[in-house]
Amino acid sequence: MRIHAQERHRPDRGTVLIVTMWVVLVLAGLVLVFAHGARVEAIAAANRASGLQADAVARGALRYALAAIEDSNGDVGALEETDFDGRRVGDGFFWALRVNLQDESEHYYGLTDEASKINLNSASSDMLLKLPGMTAELADSIVDWRDSNAEVSPNGAESEYYLLLDKPYHCKDAPLETVEEVLLVRGASDELLYGEDTNRNGFLDACENDADQSAPADNRNGSLERGFLDYATVYSSEPNLSSDGQNRVNVNDMNTQDLSELLQEVIEGDRAFAILNNTRNGRPFANLLDYYFRSGLTSEEFSALADRLTTSRQDRLVGLVNVNTAPREVLLCLPELEESDVDALLAMRQDSEADLGSVAWIAEALPREKAVAVGAYVTTHSYQFSADIVAVSGDGRAYRRYRAIIDASTRPPRVLRWQDLTQHGWPLDRETLAELRHTIEAG
Numbered sequence: 443m444r445i446h447a448q449e450r451h452r453p454d455r456g457t458v459l460i461v462t463m464w465v466v467l468v469l470a471g472l473v474l475v476f477a478h479g480a481r482v483e484a485i486a487a488a489n490r491a492s493g494l495q496a497d498a499v500a501r502g503a504l505r506y507a508l509a510a511i512e513d514s515n516g517d518v519g520a521l522e523e524t525d526f527d528g529r530r531v532g533d534g535f536f537w538a539l540r541v542n543l544q545d546e547s548e549h550y551y552g553l554t555d556e557a558s559k560i561n562l563n564s565a566s567s568d569m570l571l572k573l574p575g576m577t578a579e580l581a582d583s584i585v586d587w588r589d590s591n592a593e594v595s596p597n598g599a600e601s602e603y604y605l606l607l608d609k610p611y612h613c614k615d616a617p618l619e620t621v622e623e624v625l626l627v628r629g630a631s632d633e634l635l636y637g638e639d640t641n642r643n644g645f646l647d648a649c650e651n652d653a654d655q656s657a658p659a660d661n662r663n664g665s666l667e668r669g670f671l672d673y674a675t676v677y678s679s680e681p682n683l684s685s686d687g688q689n690r691v692n693v694n695d696m697n698t699q700d701l702s703e704l705l706q707e708v709i710e711g712d713r714a715f716a717i718l719n720n721t722r723n724g725r726p727f728a729n730l731l732d733y734y735f736r737s738g739l740t741s742e743e744f745s746a747l748a749d750r751l752t753t754s755r756q757d758r759l760v761g762l763v764n765v766n767t768a769p770r771e772v773l774l775c776l777p778e779l780e781e782s783d784v785d786a787l788l789a790m791r792q793d794s795e796a797d798l799g800s801v802a803w804i805a806e807a808l809p810r811e812k813a814v815a816v817g818a819y820v821t822t823h824s825y826q827f828s829a830d831i832v833a834v835s836g837d838g839r840a841y842r843r844y845r846a847i848i849d850a851s852t853r854p855p856r857v858l859r860w861q862d863l864t865q866h867g868w869p870l871d872r873e874t875l876a877e878l879r880h881t882i883e884a885g
Contacts, residue, residue, distance in 0.1 A: 499534035533836025541644030564761025580629035637669035729817030
């Protein structure tokens with residue numbers, strides 16, 4: 443009986459062993475799954491922490507750029523490239539990219555003068571049409587988009603066009619708030635705006651010189667075919683004040699007391715009264731350069747007075763082009779200027795002895811009729827700047843890229859826009875990131 447009982451219990455013992463083994467196997471699998479999940483979560487948490495650090499580095503870089511602009515009194519051209527090339531902020535690093543329109547083979551660093559560009563909100567259709575890659579349809583449509591009336595320009599469009607689109611909307615009839623807003627305008631496209639430089643770094647990347655092997659499509663000619671993005675802005679404006687913040691004297695005002703006192707500060711003897719008499723008889727003046735040629739001032743006298751004079755009653759002047767910093771392509775957009783005129787301007791501003799503090803030097807570089815034609819569109823001051831900031835966390839695991847628009851017409855300078863460009867990808871050489879990681883590991 444005992445032998446039969448033992449034999450009867452043996453199958454139960456085997457079942458318990460098998461069940462135990464399955465339980466252990468399931469528990470081991472659960473442990474592996476939980477361990478893998480914990481590892482993934484730890485990596486994700488580390489990446490999030492690195493991302494937050496990169497974001498903090500970018501904002502530290504912004505504070506650095508704000509301070510640099512304030513300390514330089516807006517003369518960002520005096521800042522060194524090394525000031526924005528791989529600078530350390532805490533444990534991280536940042537760069538501020540600057541597009542060099544003459545050379546796309548290297549990376550350049552620094553801040554960009556927005557007044558060196560054509561303002562889409564103030565330029566005439568003819569000026570817009572001279573931008574690289576611009577079309578007559580888009581130029582007229584930009585004017586229609588920003589103006590407050592419903593009149594259609596010859597090649598433009600108003601709400602009647604936009605309301606017939608698959609996804610209809612109204613014509614804005616108000617100023618553009620960003621350059622990218624132009625993509626809503628009739629005739630605009632990514633190709634016209636960005637050209638081949640879809641990651642917006644001003645550098646000829648491998649993917650931008652390989653034909654159709656990878657996006658974007660390009661002509662593989664070894665040169666970066668730009669859109670008009672780098673030549674256009676919507677931010678340039680300046681207060682109608684002298685460079686030291688004083689109210690300017692309007693030469694078109696009927697009350698000439700302020701002008702008389704100002705002239706006598708600079709001009710001795712009866713000449714001040716002769717200039718004042720010419721001013722009374724010559725009104726109205728189209729712009730300061732028109733005033734110079736018709737007032738009888740000498741170039742030295744005009745140079746001393748120009749920054750303190752105005753012909754506009756506006757408190758703020760929108761879209762003036764800084765002739766001291768604008769590239770050739772932008773200068774060619776100014777009314778009536780030809781290649782030879784632009785050559786003369788570029789040669790004059792390279793002269794170390796030239797006084798570029800006011801628009802007076804333009805009268806020496808250009809013939810009278812050309813100088814008067816551009817007089818209402820130019821300045822020698824800049825108040826808005828852009829900073830294309832690339833920031834990397836201290837462990838090299840994360841980066842962020844932002845574009846800041848900074849307005850230095852106030853004290854302290856203020857940020858007009860903070861645009862996330864991280865989605866465009868890493869904009870520098872891969873070797874730069876590799877060297878940075880090597881530096882971090884070695885340090």
